[in-house]
Amino acid sequence: MAEPVLSLRGLSKSFGALKATDDVSLDLRAGEIHALIGPNGAGKSTLIGQIAGTIRADAGEVWLAGREITGHSVAARARAGLARSFQVSSLAMEIPARVNVRLAAQGRAGGSYRLWGSAARDAALAAAADAALVRVGLSARADIPVAELSHGERRLAEMACALALAPRAFLLDEPMAGLGGEGTARLTDLLADLRHEAPILLVEHDMDAVFRLADRISVLVYGRVILTGTPDEIRASQAVREAYLGEEA
Amino acid sequence: MREALVNFALIALLPLVALGAQAAGETYVVTLAAKAAILALAGVGLNLALGVGGMVSLGHAAFFGIGGYAAGIAAHHVFAGTPVIGWPVTLEATDQMPLIWLAGVLAAGLAAAAIGAVSLRTQGVHFIMITLAFAQMVYYLGVSWKTYGGEDGLPIYLRNQFPGLDTGDGMQFFALAYACLLAGVALVWQVARSRFGQALAMARMNEARLAASGISPYPVRLVGFVLSGMVVALAGALFADLNGFAGPSMLSWHRSGEIMVLVILGGVGRLCGPLAGAMLFVALETLLGGLTDRWQLFLGLVLLGVVLFARGGLMGMLAGRARHG
Numbered sequence: 068m069a070e071p072v073l074s075l076r077g078l079s080k081s082f083g084a085l086k087a088t089d090d091v092s093l094d095l096r097a098g099e100i101h102a103l104i105g106p107n108g109a110g111k112s113t114l115i116g117q118i119a120g121t122i123r124a125d126a127g128e129v130w131l132a133g134r135e136i137t138g139h140s141v142a143a144r145a146r147a148g149l150a151r152s153f154q155v156s157s158l159a160m161e162i163p164a165r166v167n168v169r170l171a172a173q174g175r176a177g178g179s180y181r182l183w184g185s186a187a188r189d190a191a192l193a194a195a196a197d198a199a200l201v202r203v204g205l206s207a208r209a210d211i212p213v214a215e216l217s218h219g220e221r222r223l224a225e226m227a228c229a230l231a232l233a234p235r236a237f238l239l240d241e242p243m244a245g246l247g248g249e250g251t252a253r254l255t256d257l258l259a260d261l262r263h264e265a266p267i268l269l270v271e272h273d274m275d276a277v278f279r280l281a282d283r284i285s286v287l288v289y290g291r292v293i294l295t296g297t298p299d300e301i302r303a304s305q306a307v308r309e310a311y312l313g314e315e316a
Numbered sequence: 317m318r319e320a321l322v323n324f325a326l327i328a329l330l331p332l333v334a335l336g337a338q339a340a341g342e343t344y345v346v347t348l349a350a351k352a353a354i355l356a357l358a359g360v361g362l363n364l365a366l367g368v369g370g371m372v373s374l375g376h377a378a379f380f381g382i383g384g385y386a387a388g389i390a391a392h393h394v395f396a397g398t399p400v401i402g403w404p405v406t407l408e409a410t411d412q413m414p415l416i417w418l419a420g421v422l423a424a425g426l427a428a429a430a431i432g433a434v435s436l437r438t439q440g441v442h443f444i445m446i447t448l449a450f451a452q453m454v455y456y457l458g459v460s461w462k463t464y465g466g467e468d469g470l471p472i473y474l475r476n477q478f479p480g481l482d483t484g485d486g487m488q489f490f491a492l493a494y495a496c497l498l499a500g501v502a503l504v505w506q507v508a509r510s511r512f513g514q515a516l517a518m519a520r521m522n523e524a525r526l527a528a529s530g531i532s533p534y535p536v537r538l539v540g541f542v543l544s545g546m547v548v549a550l551a552g553a554l555f556a557d558l559n560g561f562a563g564p565s566m567l568s569w570h571r572s573g574e575i576m577v578l579v580i581l582g583g584v585g586r587l588c589g590p591l592a593g594a595m596l597f598v599a600l601e602t603l604l605g606g607l608t609d610r611w612q613l614f615l616g617l618v619l620l621g622v623v624l625f626a627r628g629g630l631m632g633m634l635a636g637r638a639r640h641g
């Protein structure tokens with residue numbers, strides 16, 4: 068078994084008496100979509116924060132491609148190859164998607180303290196941004212301010228930003244949230260394809276999408292991973308039904 | 317396109333005013349034009365932090381004053397014939413502006429690095445207040461520095477010199493200040509379009525996006541803050557030589573407010589906004605100041621009008637909405 072790309076080892080985080088994350092260990096393997104599901108209040112956001120670097124874990128480690136990144140800042144994790152999307156699209160609204168994506172390409176390429184030259188006329192950055200925008204199918208709408216894009220298009224723009232980082236792993240926080248049927252279908256196709264570039268840790272409420280896309284699913288309840296398995300195993304599990312799907316035993 | 321035309325017109329207007337006044341024998345107006353150029357340069361510098369980086373600093377008087385003191389201290393020692401530092405090494409004073417500017421700009425850069433390193437750990441109102449507090453510390457340092465005049469400040473009896481120019485001549489001094497303004501505008505324009513400038517602008521627009529792109533916001537802001545302070549220090553050095561005086565008033569928070577007011581008047585984040593703002597500011601000060609000591613009341617009303625009704629300041633009125641990217 069090859070080494071996992073992203074690996075959480077015994078992550079724990081408490082807020083006062085509340086154990087928001089309780090000894091979570093989880094692997095993201097090359098080529099897979101690993102979905103993380105759980106009812107509201109299960110601690111998904113807290114866990115994502117610890118992976119992305121916005122929340123410091125009390126205990127445990129985060130490893131990416133064989134390097135420990137537990138103490139790294141958000142930016143250092145992105146440089147190490149962890150691309151994230153936000154639950155609520157987080158882009159600079161007053162500038163076009165292309166410029167947002169170009170900055171991600173710049174973060175990847177480095178030279179962000181270069182005071183000479185023009186970023187807008189940098190052929191390498193333009194090519195990287197262009198490729199990412201083509202990949203998500205947003206080229207035609209990439210030059211108007213993000214504020215004028217639809218919700219679904221903003222999602223795609225964020226995906227293009229993530230792609231432009233040429234990441235080792237994607238961390239996607241409810242990418243389907245608020246999308247209509249067509250938007251969800253479009254994004255589902257994209258994600259199904261993206262896993263071959265880098266594996267995806269997908270936190271998602273849309274169960275249809277999760278069961279369609281995921282190679283493996285981990286179920287988080289009260290901060291603990293109660294089960295990790297294939298979609299079929301998750302469907303069949305009585306424990307998951309009780310805890311998550313709310314069915315009486 | 318339209319903004320480029322307005323920028324060009326603003327840049328051309330100032331020397332035309334100065335030349336016209338010179339031809340008409342109104343040397344006082346030439347001095348005012350130099351003052352406008354210098355204040356505009358300070359605004360252009362502040363605009364890098366405020367307009368590009370979104371750092372609302374009320375502490376830039378510290379950098380303005382440090383530049384001013386560099387000019388004042390040099391002139392003081394040259395006039396007295398004493399070295400700036402006597403021990404352990406002797407540092408002779410110079411009246412050459414390029415060297416004075418270098419010293420002032422570097423000193424302000426160091427101060428900005430120290431102030432920024434602490435202040436940039438905070439945001440919003442806290443950032444405004446902490447930059448203000450640091451600037452007041454520098455102000456009281458100036459007030460208590462008896463060697464250099466304490467609260468009376470330092471008179472500059474003879475303007476510092478620039479190679480090949482007679483800086484005592486009003487028109488030549490204006491030309492020098494104007495050249496510095498052009499250099500400042502060019503510098504900020506270049507920085508804003510560079511990779512660094514793109515990162516700095518993203519720090520203003522969406523910090524989370526910047527970090528998610530693999531670029532740490534804090535050091536980007538810090539470098540922007542330091543560059544901004546350095547440009548403002550050059551303006552301070554020129555201002556001291558223009559007025560023949562460097563003192564604590566250059567360091568006071570009123571000065572920070574004044575520089576910010578002219579940036580807001582002109583249009584935050586607009587390359588030549590501070591030019592428009594500074595020209596309006598000096599014009600109001602001169603015209604209304606001649607009528608009443610309470611001219612700042614009217615400045616306040618103009619500012620209120622611009623903020624309420626002309627979003628984007630004078631540049632917003634002249635050139636339309638800001639174009640981004």
